[in-house]
Amino acid sequence: MSEENSSTIINDSSGETKRRTNPRKRSVRKRRSLYIEPKPVCFIGQGNNAELIEEILKSIGYENRPDKVDEYKFKWVQCSYEVNWNLFKDGEQIVNHIQGEDxxxxxxxxxxxxxxxxxxxxxxxxxxxxxxxxxxxxxQTFKLDEKHDRDILFNLHKPGDVWICKPSCLNQGKGIYIVRDISSLKDKYDQLEANPRSRSSTFRQQNKTIVQRYIMNxxxxxxxxxxxxxxxxxxxxxxxxxxxxxxxxxxxxxxxxxxxxxxxxxxxxxxxxxxxxxxxxxxxxxxxxxxxxxxxxxxxxxxxxxxxxxxxxxxxxxxxxxxxxxxxxxxxxxxxxxxxxxxxxxxxxxxxxxxxxxxxxxxxxxxxxxxxxxxxxxxxxxxxxxxxxxxxxxxxxxxxxxxxxxxxxxxxxxxxxxELERKSSLPLIRQKRQLSPSKATITNTDDKALREKTNFFYSVDRTQLNQQENELLSTLHRSLTHSQLMRTSKSVNDIHQVQIQRRPLTRPKSIRSRSKSSNRIKPNEPAQSS
The missing domain is CATH 3.30.470.20 (ATP-grasp fold, B domain)
Structure with a gap:
């Protein structure tokens, strides 16, 4: 029913025109819900001015629920290990940490x-x-847990140099100490090397330290x-x-x-x-x-x-x-x-x-x-x-x-x-002319290994292709030699070509069916005698 026909115009005794609405017409105004829409839930960890975070989130409509450790829309905590990444829901929850920020x-x-x-x-x-x-x-920085770096530091030190030792996993200046006498530092690490306990991975992980040159000016x-x-x-x-x-x-x-x-x-x-x-x-x-x-x-x-x-x-x-x-x-x-x-x-x-x-x-x-x-x-x-x-x-x-x-x-x-507008600053190497002539080139052995790797990539599905690409891109940043860099970049390019050229494949005929069809006698063709 149109809006014009939904009402009737009448004249009352006073001569005024009134509009009588059709009782069958549904009300345009929507009925409000009987229940109040719940506020989005946030979880705020204690410490480091948590009151400021709670005040900000409350001002934009969030409700702080300390009991919702994993069932939240927004989570703010001090350390990444306070987030249960196995239960984190991508695209549904927000958290103030990133895996890999270490x-x-x-x-x-x-x-x-x-x-x-x-x-x-x-x-x-x-x-x-x-x-x-x-x-x-x-x-100028050196890694004290690596003997090669320590030897360079000890040979580089001159009288009057000041160095700062910093534990790798602490902040707020905790654990920092000054080194003026490099011989004392050398004796300390010589004793650690002689201690069998220092060879354990746990001990090395807890004692990873860098040393930097003190800024004198x-x-x-x-x-x-x-x-x-x-x-x-x-x-x-x-x-x-x-x-x-x-x-x-x-x-x-x-x-x-x-x-x-x-x-x-x-x-x-x-x-x-x-x-x-x-x-x-x-x-x-x-x-x-x-x-x-x-x-x-x-x-x-x-x-x-x-x-x-x-x-x-x-x-x-x-x-x-x-x-x-x-x-x-x-x-x-x-x-x-x-x-x-x-x-x-x-x-x-x-x-x-x-x-x-x-x-x-x-x-x-x-x-x-x-x-x-x-x-x-x-x-x-x-x-x-x-x-x-x-x-x-x-x-x-x-x-x-x-x-x-x-x-x-x-x-x-x-x-x-x-990232939507920016190209990678580490472009994938597609041609040898992009490299310095003084660098090494790919050997025949590398080419053979690359072909075998590429053939393998063609045989896996799209998910595996993406996983292999991520691993290779990670290797690209860890590559220290030119040949490794070339092989990794070329492999990533091959993966991209596979993903671009990949099309839904029809099921091929079996060899048996093709052999039967080839042996089938065509019309008006005499059979061959054995």
Missing amino acids: YFTNKLQLYQSLQTYENTSQTIIKRPPTYLSLNEYLP PLLIHGKKFDIRCYMLISSVQPLLVHYHSGYIRLSMLLSVEGILSLKVRLFPLKYMQKKDPKYYEMKEDTAWTMEQFNDYMNKYILPKKKLPPNWVLEVLPKQIERIMLNVIESIRMRLKRRIGCFGLYGYDFMIDDDLKVLLIEINVNPALSTNTNTLVQAIPPVVKESILISIECFEKIHHAEKIFPLKSLQTFQCIYN
Whole structure:
């Protein structure tokens, strides 16, 4: 029934026209549900300002349920091992950790990832424009659990050199110690080598340590040492989306005077270490600066002396930090497990030397979120809230197959890596002319092995092809020799060709049926006598 015929016009005694509705017509207004739609459930782990996370999630409609350890829509915890990855539901749940993040948040694995990326990139002529060699952004580093690295360190050491030893799995400056006398370090590891217990894998895993050259000429703020805490947000791993935030400045309470024995106190301006000082609560407001304050200081005291234009902090420094972050991402992007719903907020620590060289110190998987100074109140809560909103928006758009960009939640973060638009900076090697003539070429034995491997790939189904491709891409980043790199890249190309050319195959006739048809006597054809 049309809307015009659904009512009747009548005139009452007063001459006014009234409309009488048809009682058979259904009401247009929808009836409300008898039950209130439940709020999405979140689980928030304790510690590291969990109240801030709960406040943010409640403001966007989530309900915190401490009993829902695995039955949640959103989960925020401090460590990755607090997530039951076997029960995690891809595309249905959101969690603030990524499987494989240890490859860049663990100090030793970060160095190994960057070292492998550099070795692999050196075999490629056309390197990405963001590529940096290790000595451009990382202090000289050695692995103390490897004898080869220790021997290089002991031979390289000169009187007056200072080294910093860092346990690979600790943060907040825990376990760090200074080495001035290299002979004491050598004696320590000689004794460990002689101890049979030190040969066990468990002991080696617990005692993995890196040693870095101490930065002797750091840039100072009013005579105090400082570092930069900025943030990297991976809002999605499938596709891989990475964002950068400039963060804030952390200052030391003590003057950096040469010859002070308490070097550990002024090693890093960390709140964890400075809180032990009795004067901390009197001076805590001076231990954190905004980037605008740092920019004003540089414009007034540092840049004129170096004859550099103003606003170096706002214009040049972010580009250098972003470039370092991109090198980190390129070194580990193949090792991240691609699961929809995983994101991560990571704290990057940088230092600047007197020549304005930006150096990466470490990357934290669980950056401190406490807000005990006015600067931190201004800096940290907006960063955390925006990172959560961006990650949820990316998740919802991916879940509903919508276009991800533009992101409405993107305010102060800047997207520096978009896998949807970016080509790999480690291109697959298809032709020998892409390689340096001085490098080795593939041998006949390698070709034979490659053909056998390719024939095997043709015989497996599509799922197995994808698994083999992931393994080969992981091998690509671990390849240290040129021939290995060539074989791995060529094999990945062959897999791509298989996936492109693969078509549904019709069932072939059996040999027996073909033999019968071939022996069948055609009409008007005499039979052959035996």
